[in-house]
Amino acid sequence: MTQALAVVLVCAATVAVGALGLRLSRTTSDFYVASRMVSPRWNASAIGGEYLSAASFLGVAGLVLAAGTDMLWYPVGYTAGYLVLLVLVAAPLRRSGAYTLPDFAEIRTSSPAVRRAASVLVVGIGWLYLLPQFRGAGLTLRTVSGAPSWVGSTVVAVVVVASVAAGGMRSITLVQAFQYWLKLTAIAFPALLLLIAWGADGAPDPVTDRPPVAAETITFTLADPVRVQVDVPVTLTVDGTVDGAPARGELRLPAPGQLTFGAGTTIVVPAGAVVPRAENVPAGDGASWMAPTAADGADDHPVYRTYSLLLALLLGTMGLPHVIVRFYTNPDGRAARRTAAFVVGLLGVFYLFPPIYAALGRIYAPDLLLTGRTDAVVLLLPERMLPAPWGEAMSALVTAGAFAAFLSTASGLTVSVAGVLSQDLLRGRARASVTGFRAGSLIAVVVPAALSLLTVRVGLADTVGLAFAMAASTFCPLLVLGIWWRRLTAAGALAGLATGGLLAGTAVIVTLTGVDVPGIAGVLLAQPAAWTVPLAFAVTIGVSLATPRSAPANAQQVLVRLHAPERLALDPGTRPA
Amino acid sequence: MSAAVARPAPRPHAARDVDESTGVREVYLRSLLRVQRRLALGVLGVVALPLAAVPVLFALVPALSAYRVAGLPLPWLLLGVAVHPLLLAAAAWYVRRVERTEADFTDLLSGGDSHGHGGSRSDH
Numbered sequence: 001m002t003q004a005l006a007v008v009l010v011c012a013a014t015v016a017v018g019a020l021g022l023r024l025s026r027t028t029s030d031f032y033v034a035s036r037m038v039s040p041r042w043n044a045s046a047i048g049g050e051y052l053s054a055a056s057f058l059g060v061a062g063l064v065l066a067a068g069t070d071m072l073w074y075p076v077g078y079t080a081g082y083l084v085l086l087v088l089v090a091a092p093l094r095r096s097g098a099y100t101l102p103d104f105a106e107i108r109t110s111s112p113a114v115r116r117a118a119s120v121l122v123v124g125i126g127w128l129y130l131l132p133q134f135r136g137a138g139l140t141l142r143t144v145s146g147a148p149s150w151v152g153s154t155v156v157a158v159v160v161v162a163s164v165a166a167g168g169m170r171s172i173t174l175v176q177a178f179q180y181w182l183k184l185t186a187i188a189f190p191a192l193l194l195l196i197a198w199g200a201d202g203a204p205d206p207v208t209d210r211p212p213v214a215a216e217t218i219t220f221t222l223a224d225p226v227r228v229q230v231d232v233p234v235t236l237t238v239d240g241t242v243d244g245a246p247a248r249g250e251l252r253l254p255a256p257g258q259l260t261f262g263a264g265t266t267i268v269v270p271a272g273a274v275v276p277r278a279e280n281v282p283a284g285d286g287a288s289w290m291a292p293t294a295a296d297g298a299d300d301h302p303v304y305r306t307y308s309l310l311l312a313l314l315l316g317t318m319g320l321p322h323v324i325v326r327f328y329t330n331p332d333g334r335a336a337r338r339t340a341a342f343v344v345g346l347l348g349v350f351y352l353f354p355p356i357y358a359a360l361g362r363i364y365a366p367d368l369l370l371t372g373r374t375d376a377v378v379l380l381l382p383e384r385m386l387p388a389p390w391g392e393a394m395s396a397l398v399t400a401g402a403f404a405a406f407l408s409t410a411s412g413l414t415v416s417v418a419g420v421l422s423q424d425l426l427r428g429r430a431r432a433s434v435t436g437f438r439a440g441s442l443i444a445v446v447v448p449a450a451l452s453l454l455t456v457r458v459g460l461a462d463t464v465g466l467a468f469a470m471a472a473s474t475f476c477p478l479l480v481l482g483i484w485w486r487r488l489t490a491a492g493a494l495a496g497l498a499t500g501g502l503l504a505g506t507a508v509i510v511t512l513t514g515v516d517v518p519g520i521a522g523v524l525l526a527q528p529a530a531w532t533v534p535l536a537f538a539v540t541i542g543v544s545l546a547t548p549r550s551a552p553a554n555a556q557q558v559l560v561r562l563h564a565p566e567r568l569a570l571d572p573g574t575r576p577a
Numbered sequence: 578m579s580a581a582v583a584r585p586a587p588r589p590h591a592a593r594d595v596d597e598s599t600g601v602r603e604v605y606l607r608s609l610l611r612v613q614r615r616l617a618l619g620v621l622g623v624v625a626l627p628l629a630a631v632p633v634l635f636a637l638v639p640a641l642s643a644y645r646v647a648g649l650p651l652p653w654l655l656l657g658v659a660v661h662p663l664l665l666a667a668a669a670w671y672v673r674r675v676e677r678t679e680a681d682f683t684d685l686l687s688g689g690d691s692h693g694h695g696g697s698r699s700d701h
Contacts, residue, residue: 069642069650069652069653069656072652072653072656072657073656075657076628076656076660079660079661079664080624080628080660080664082668083620083624083664083667083668083671084621086668086671086672087616087617087620087621087671088617088621091675207650287639287642287643290642290643290650290652290653291635291639291642291652292631292632292635292642292652292655292656302632302636303632303633303636306632307629307632310628310629314625334676334679337672337675337676338672340668341665341668341669341671341672344664344665344668345665345668347661348661348662348664348665349661351657351661352657352658352661355653355657359653484610484614556603559606559610560603560606563606563609563610563613564606564609565679565682565683567683567687568682568683568686568687
């Protein structure tokens with residue numbers, strides 16, 4: 001119940017702040033510009049607050065628990081992405097004066113068509129990134145209270161629409177900054193207590209030469225049917241359905257073997273038994289769990305996967321719709337750069353903690369490997385490991401942190417997507433009006449919230465990884481070439497966006513719909529960035545070179561504005577030629 | 578890097594040149610762009626190469642995964658802990674370098690030493 005109270009508190013605070021935002025920001029210019037005097041430190045906290053989503057708060061620990069060290073590349077990539085953003089994009093983007101990615105597309109190419117293509121992609125990437133936020137909310141509420149998944153998704157959807165539609169552009173930096181520190185506290189403090197409890201338990205090593213073993217008898221009930229792989233013979237006590245037939249009592253499972261437990265089945269794993277794993281969880285003795293590029297089967301191509309993922313994360317960060325808006329709140333390019341550098345530090349501190357949950361989860365929550373719901377490990381460990389008052393209190397704290405993560409990321413994304421929908425894509429009366437913005441925020445939320453109820457089991461961080469791959473294949477070429485290459489043309493930009501968008505989009509749809517593509521093609525589709533990003537760059541460059549006539553007349557002028565320090569641009573002697 | 582910006586023109590004429598001819602200013606801005614690009618690629622290379630070497634290294638020498646430093650397995654020490662301060666250091670170093678480059682460049686074009694960077698120009 002404490003956890004439910006924590007969720008209610010976080011939601012109420014978010015709506016209250018949204019309403020307050022409406023009263024505080026009186027004029028449109030206040031809306032956008034009031035926070036332009038924000039210092040880099042505060043703005044960096046705000047970016048951290050908006051950026052650390054369900055994927056970071058729950059997903060990283062879940063993936064590392066399931067698949068091991070190779071998943072540590074996610075937090076490394078999330079952080080390093082800001083370094084790439086810092087050196088390639090931060091200052092020039094701020095100096096361009098663009099408030100959104102479509103703005104930048106139009107400023108640089110003078111082409112409404114490129115602007116429209118960018119708008120469509122912002123909506124697509126925004127939806128893809130919103131999807132795991134809603135799913136994470138469903139999972140969280142189900143884990144702590146047993147409510148069905150749609151309840152959590154709906155709660156977050158309603159709160160986000162209410163706060164965004166009421167408060168408009170929630171550009172209250174202070175609140176987003178507070179969210180970062182709340183999330184850091186909510187992940188760090190319980191983690192430290194868990195480490196103390198682990199030490200008091202004799203500090204058992206999470207890395208053994210066997211798959212994870214139940215430390216003590218674990219009893220749990222499955223919410224969904226699970227196909228299970230048995231690697232080591234084990235005897236379980238079950239009550240429910242096994243392979244479609246009712247089953248009750250002791251069940252001896254030979255190895256290797258596969259079976260399906262029905263929804264609602266209660267399973268008791270005796271202390272000391274090797275826990276069978278869900279089919280989609282890789283086999284994990286200590287050595288393969290610890291290897292940074294571990295293969296899961298013969299045609300898994302772990303090295304390709306790792307590089308492709310890393311490329312997507314490094315180059316995708318700059319193309320996320322809710323990230324670049326925040327940089328606009330810096331007074332100038334220099335502050336934008338300092339902000340990005342602080343963000344690298346803040347994210348680094350945060351990402352020290354999720355792996356702790358993953359390692360401890362191997363000892364204290366191996367049943368998650370059977371249910372396949374490893375994303376819940378952060379939520380479950382406090383109550384499992386800590387004594388009475390602490391367990392519930394820390395569980396409430398991580399629940400509050402998780403909801404803060406869904407709400408802040410989801411509202412940031414919703415604002416971006418709704419803004420683009422109302423400015424560029426809606427027609428007639430709705431265009432660029434308050435009504436349009438409200439309609440936009442409703443559309444922005446309802447579509448991914450509905451999809452979140454349908455999609456198959458792709459981990460939270462995996463889905464977010466696909467959003468990064470999509471951003472890296474589309475906006476990265478546009479931004480990098482737009483900022484650093486004079487000869488980019490409107491036709492080249494359009495062709496690049498179309499190529500990257502279609503290729504990565506196809507890969508995303510195939511992966512999310514769970515179509516099983518065998519062999520190397522399946523791996524290429526699951527981690528598309530390594531081929532879609534170079535192709536998008538090549539097409540952008542090739543078409544630009546072939547269409548010098550569609551080069552914007554003011555390309556030189558724009559490049560000067562992007563790269564010259566602001567002080568110079570004000571000087572009459574340096575007005576662009 | 579800052580020296581490379583300064584190289585195209587000696588100080589006393591720079592400001593006047595800019596007022597007289599936008600063509601010359603364009604040359605300066607191009608050189609700024611070039612220096613910034615080189616700096617950006619340099620930082621990316623310094624960070625990306627070691628990072629990119631890690632998967633290959635562990636794929637080629639799997640035994641490294643079992644190696645422990647102070648009880649912490651090497652892959653975790655590298656990817657879970659050590660990488661973060663390194664990224665931050667790279668970010669901080671880049672910000673300092675690029676700000677100095679821009680300050681030198683601003684000095685060169687505006688011909689003034691109104692913002693405390695005048696001293697550095699005596700180097701050229």
